[in-house]
Amino acid sequence: MNVIEISNVNFTYQGTKDSGLKNINLKVKKGEFVLLTGRSGCGKTTLTRLINGLIPHFFSGELTGKVAVDGTEVHQSFTYELAEKVGSVFQDPRSQFFTTNTISEVAFGCENLGLSSAEINQRISDAFSTLQIENLKNRSIFSLSSGEKQKIALASTYAMRPSIYVLDEPSANLDIHATKRLGELLKSLKEQGYTIIVSEHRLYYLMELVDRILYMKDGEIIDEWTSEQALALSDHEIVKRGLRAFSLNNLKQIEERLEQPFESMNPPEFIAKDISVTFSGHHLLNQVGFSVTKQDIQCIIGITGANGVGKTTLIKCLCGLFKKRFGTIKINKKVLSNRKRSDEMYFVMQDTDYQLFTESVEYELMLGNNKVKDLNKKIDEVLNMLGLTAYRSTHPMALSGGQKQRVTIASAAVNSAKVLFFDEPTSGLDGKNMRSVSRILTNLHQRGKLIFVISHDLEFLINTCGRIIHLQNGSVDEDFPLNSDTVSKLKSLLSYENSNL
Amino acid sequence: MNQELIVTNPSNINYIDPRVKLIHTLIAGILLFVVRSNEGVLLNVAFMIVVLVFLGLYGCVLRLITYTGVLFLLTKFLSYFTDGPAALIGVTVYIFLKFAPVLGIYYMMTKSISASELVNALERIRLPRSITITLAVTLRFMPTIGQEMKIIRDSMKIRNIPFNLWSVLKAPIMMMEFVLVPLMMRFVKVAEELAAAAVVRGIEKSGRRGSMFDVRFRKQDFIYLLIVILYAIFLYNFEMGVII
Amino acid sequence: MESNQQLNKKLGIKDFVLMGIFSAIIFALATVLMIITGVTPAVYLLYPAIFALICSPIFMLVAVKVQKFGAFLIPSVVMGILFGLMGAQTLIITLIVFGIIAELIANSRKYNDYNRIAIAYVVLMLGFYAGSIAPIYVFTDWYIKQATGGVAGTDMTYLNSLIEAAKSWLGAMSVITCVITAWLGTVIGKRILKKHFEKAGLV
Numbered sequence: 001m002n003v004i005e006i007s008n009v010n011f012t013y014q015g016t017k018d019s020g021l022k023n024i025n026l027k028v029k030k031g032e033f034v035l036l037t038g039r040s041g042c043g044k045t046t047l048t049r050l051i052n053g054l055i056p057h058f059f060s061g062e063l064t065g066k067v068a069v070d071g072t073e074v075h076q077s078f079t080y081e082l083a084e085k086v087g088s089v090f091q092d093p094r095s096q097f098f099t100t101n102t103i104s105e106v107a108f109g110c111e112n113l114g115l116s117s118a119e120i121n122q123r124i125s126d127a128f129s130t131l132q133i134e135n136l137k138n139r140s141i142f143s144l145s146s147g148e149k150q151k152i153a154l155a156s157t158y159a160m161r162p163s164i165y166v167l168d169e170p171s172a173n174l175d176i177h178a179t180k181r182l183g184e185l186l187k188s189l190k191e192q193g194y195t196i197i198v199s200e201h202r203l204y205y206l207m208e209l210v211d212r213i214l215y216m217k218d219g220e221i222i223d224e225w226t227s228e229q230a231l232a233l234s235d236h237e238i239v240k241r242g243l244r245a246f247s248l249n250n251l252k253q254i255e256e257r258l259e260q261p262f263e264s265m266n267p268p269e270f271i272a273k274d275i276s277v278t279f280s281g282h283h284l285l286n287q288v289g290f291s292v293t294k295q296d297i298q299c300i301i302g303i304t305g306a307n308g309v310g311k312t313t314l315i316k317c318l319c320g321l322f323k324k325r326f327g328t329i330k331i332n333k334k335v336l337s338n339r340k341r342s343d344e345m346y347f348v349m350q351d352t353d354y355q356l357f358t359e360s361v362e363y364e365l366m367l368g369n370n371k372v373k374d375l376n377k378k379i380d381e382v383l384n385m386l387g388l389t390a391y392r393s394t395h396p397m398a399l400s401g402g403q404k405q406r407v408t409i410a411s412a413a414v415n416s417a418k419v420l421f422f423d424e425p426t427s428g429l430d431g432k433n434m435r436s437v438s439r440i441l442t443n444l445h446q447r448g449k450l451i452f453v454i455s456h457d458l459e460f461l462i463n464t465c466g467r468i469i470h471l472q473n474g475s476v477d478e479d480f481p482l483n484s485d486t487v488s489k490l491k492s493l494l495s496y497e498n499s500n501l
Numbered sequence: 502m503n504q505e506l507i508v509t510n511p512s513n514i515n516y517i518d519p520r521v522k523l524i525h526t527l528i529a530g531i532l533l534f535v536v537r538s539n540e541g542v543l544l545n546v547a548f549m550i551v552v553l554v555f556l557g558l559y560g561c562v563l564r565l566i567t568y569t570g571v572l573f574l575l576t577k578f579l580s581y582f583t584d585g586p587a588a589l590i591g592v593t594v595y596i597f598l599k600f601a602p603v604l605g606i607y608y609m610m611t612k613s614i615s616a617s618e619l620v621n622a623l624e625r626i627r628l629p630r631s632i633t634i635t636l637a638v639t640l641r642f643m644p645t646i647g648q649e650m651k652i653i654r655d656s657m658k659i660r661n662i663p664f665n666l667w668s669v670l671k672a673p674i675m676m677m678e679f680v681l682v683p684l685m686m687r688f689v690k691v692a693e694e695l696a697a698a699a700v701v702r703g704i705e706k707s708g709r710r711g712s713m714f715d716v717r718f719r720k721q722d723f724i725y726l727l728i729v730i731l732y733a734i735f736l737y738n739f740e741m742g743v744i745i
Numbered sequence: 746m747e748s749n750q751q752l753n754k755k756l757g758i759k760d761f762v763l764m765g766i767f768s769a770i771i772f773a774l775a776t777v778l779m780i781i782t783g784v785t786p787a788v789y790l791l792y793p794a795i796f797a798l799i800c801s802p803i804f805m806l807v808a809v810k811v812q813k814f815g816a817f818l819i820p821s822v823v824m825g826i827l828f829g830l831m832g833a834q835t836l837i838i839t840l841i842v843f844g845i846i847a848e849l850i851a852n853s854r855k856y857n858d859y860n861r862i863a864i865a866y867v868v869l870m871l872g873f874y875a876g877s878i879a880p881i882y883v884f885t886d887w888y889i890k891q892a893t894g895g896v897a898g899t900d901m902t903y904l905n906s907l908i909e910a911a912k913s914w915l916g917a918m919s920v921i922t923c924v925i926t927a928w929l930g931t932v933i934g935k936r937i938l939k940k941h942f943e944k945a946g947l948v
Contacts, residue, residue, distance in 0.1 A: 015946075052701050058759075083703035095691040096698035100641055104617035107713040109702035115711045124713065142644060160702065321655050347659050353687045354649070355656045357679055359940045368661035397686050397945035411660070530834030533880075537887050593785050596884045603832030610830045623826075631756055631815060636823050638765025639772065646773040673798075674933055681802055682941050688766045689810070689947050696762040704758055 003195050004028040009065030020046040022219040033190050033209050036199040038216035039242040040430045044199040048166045053082035087157030091169040093149030102139045102152050109160040127159040145307050147178025164195045171202045172428040175456040176494045179205045201430045203246045242432030251462045267450035268332050268418045269293050275327035284310045286474040299466025300451045309471045311454045315421045319345040346417035350424045352404040356396040365414045372416050382413045402433035422453045426460045438463040518722045519614050519622035525729050529606045541740050549605025561608035572598040616640040621712045653683050760811045767807050768820045771800050786881050790919040793874040794926045801930025802937045809948050812856040818848040836876035843872020863931035870927040
């Protein structure tokens with residue numbers, strides 16, 4: 001029996017010209033697990049919105065064709081009727097919570113349905129026990145990690161007892177360990193006979209579960225694979241389609257990455273010694289130290305470690321944002337004051353939205369860079385290098401996620417700072433954008449910038465970095481060059497979570 | 502608002518219906534304008550202390566006592582000076598002291614009621630959906646604003662835009678733009694996503710919403726309310742006696 | 746379907762969430778400013794004026810995005826309730842009363858006329874002024890009475906002259922300042938909306 005039937009659907013969002021979806025025909029059987037993938041903007045999110053009724057009830061536009069869920073047409077149902085059939089989980093856990101407490105969040109949907117208080121409480125305890133998240137009961141949502149938040153989001157829809165689950169990039173903000181746990185939860189839902197549709201960039205964690213993989217491009221479904229067929233695709237095919245790897249097992253380093261910096265532009269020497277940070281009696285960082293000298297291999301350095309281990313705090317200490325710390329930092333053998341250090345260093349933070357202040361890409365690159373020599377020439381050069389020339393006068397907030405990420409990198413490139421830090425530059429990016437960030441960082445490195453990247457994106461790290469510094473329990477626990485021999489070591493470090501929270 | 506759910510069992514004697522607490526808040530607001538004497542203020546605080554002890558909020562009791570004690574001693578001290586800056590400070594301290602009972606009310610409303618309980622209570626007193634949903638979202642986002650501001654401030658620092666008193670005074674409008682625009686941009690986006698997340702969880706269903714709390718008036722609610730009203734009448738008479 | 750909000754003139758969930766989130770910013774700003782300016786009554790008199798200046802882009806954005814009956818009234822009521830819970834109960838009354846007036850002004854042209862939105866904002870801020878300043882006047886009066894009664898025979902000229910000043914020209918000045926900054930705020934708000942939100946296609 002087909003629980004979802006989509007026939008001859010075309011859709012265009014209101015106020016846009018490009019069609020969101022073209023000629024979509026899709027039938028999903030009860031209990032099937034379907035994975036939608038494709039580059040950002042390919043229409044996979046739009047397709048999920050057809051199923052949960054956000055189109056046409058929430059996002060308006062021009063819709064033709066027929067969408068039926070459980071035998072009834074979506075445009076003739078009320079959103080709350082659909083809510084009982086289709087449960088949805090979205091990409092950003094921070095913007096899908098309606099309350100501040102895990103229990104009331106799980107209760108939220110049931111309360112909307114007008115259930116009795118006894119029934120609601122029954123369903124709450126049911127959801128927490130079936131999904132095995134009893135430990136998250138009655139917690140403030142602000143104390144949860146991204147992975148825990150996604151579990152609560154899933155529990156909140158589970159309590160409404162839908163028969164179909166639609167997940168839109170649920171792993172975008174998760175580390176490898178949390179992604180794996182999410183995969184396990186989805187597996188248990190599949191075993192209970194639910195129909196599941198996931199739209200995703202990260203594919204590896206679903207390969208054992210999926211019945212079908214649909215590859216979309218420009219609003220159309222182009223390819224359909226089983227997981228065996230997908231795993232058999234060559235690297236070239238995957239890169240051509242702009243996808244991420246289907247499996248983490250065969251990731252290889254790209255040869256060109258190993259290019260050395262141009263002779264004349266050697267990156268500076270950098271030494272951090274005994275960096276310690278104490279938060280209310282608890283050592284978050286305890287005598288962290290590492291150095292990058294002329295004798296070391298010149299490469300981009302990856303900083304890894306479990307969530308909450310203090311990676312971001314370490315970077316904030318290094319570039320002078322976080323002042324309450326001990327230890328010394330030397331650049332080219334000189335100890336610098338906080339103020340001087342922030343001139344020498346630049347930090348691209350995780351959320352691009354907070355880092356865009358002005359009304360055009362060009363002004364964005366000028367902001368705070370007025371001391372740079374030949375500013376206009378440099379801006380031209382950087383825009384060209386990052387493929388942003390066409391967007392010069394566009395408002396940064398009108399750009400796509402990948403483009404915004406490039407704008408923040410561009411302003412780091414224009415800045416005269418010699419040492420650049422990046423915090424999770426690839427979260428939520430598709431394969432193509434991820435590779436382009438990797439290429440841009442390599443390029444900057446060749447021009448003499450010393451680059452540190454915090455990331456838990458294994459594919460990206462392997463593509464980009466030549467050395468890994470792994471933090472655990474507040475100190476450097478591993479520091480090794482990344483080459484074909486150590487890739488498997490990195491993988492096991494990332495998959496093993498040491499929860500010290 | 503409180504982010505922990507109130508684990509107190511409604512059958513416990515000290516579980517007071519949020520609607521009753523709302524009425525208490527209103528009465529306390531009126532009393533603020535009835536009480537003129539220092540003795541009245543102290544009585545008012547004493548009553549709040551009893552309430553907080555009854556609700557089991559011992560930490561708040563301590564803070565309320567400290568706050569009131571310090572301000573009371575200061576007013577006593579400052580009342581010896583009637584000219585110069587001391588008088589100005591005196592007025593300030595006096596006004597802060599006047600608001601001491603309100604601090605108790607604030608503790609009661611935020612520490613003994615969770616946000617969703619409050620929204621449920623407001624729904625029960627027939628406030629329209631438009632208000633209750635909006636208020637629920639406001640309560641949900643209030644705690645995150647501080648964090649968002651911190652991130653924006655950090656990213657301003659990286660971009661060599663200092664954000665401090667001097668820069669604000671020098672170019673207030675520019676600083677306003679730098680802080681508000683990213684915040685507003687982000688929240689417009691969050692608003693759309695959150696609204697979508699609420700729609701797929703059935704918020705558009707009309708009619709009475711369910712509640713995970715078993716909301717009804719119990720014996721202790723009536724007793725509590727009666728005590729509050731009797732106290733208010735007593736305090737009114739007490740004040741009249743003092744003034745005349 | 747009826748939930749299609751673009752066509753519908755009634756407020757929908759999108760509007761409630763938007764107003765809710767921005768009320769949170771406004772309330773947080775109000776609280777922080779109150780703490781900062783609360784140091785002395787003289788500075789506190791300027792509190793509504795500063796608040797009116799900073800908040801206007803937020804109110805303007807809400808008015809422009811929602812564009813339906815309630816865009817001024819609902820945030821005012823929510824703010825009133827929150828202030829009320831914190832004990833500032835004069836604000837419940839003034840925010841609701843002035844919120845209704847502001848709503849009627851802005852809605853008289855269906856939120857399409859910029860000038861009416863600006864006037865509505867200034868009116869609402871006057872409500873905020875009345876609600877937040879009134880207790881200070883009342884309590885200062887009481888303090889004087891108590892101080893005179895407390896220490897008999899002391900020279901009260903300084904304090905009295907101060908109060909007189911506060912009541913007459915300082916009070917008048919602070920109302921005028923509040924109106925001016927609120928109006929100035931709407932000008933800045935309009936500029937910010939044009940420069941950023943229209944350009945980014947968010948309005």
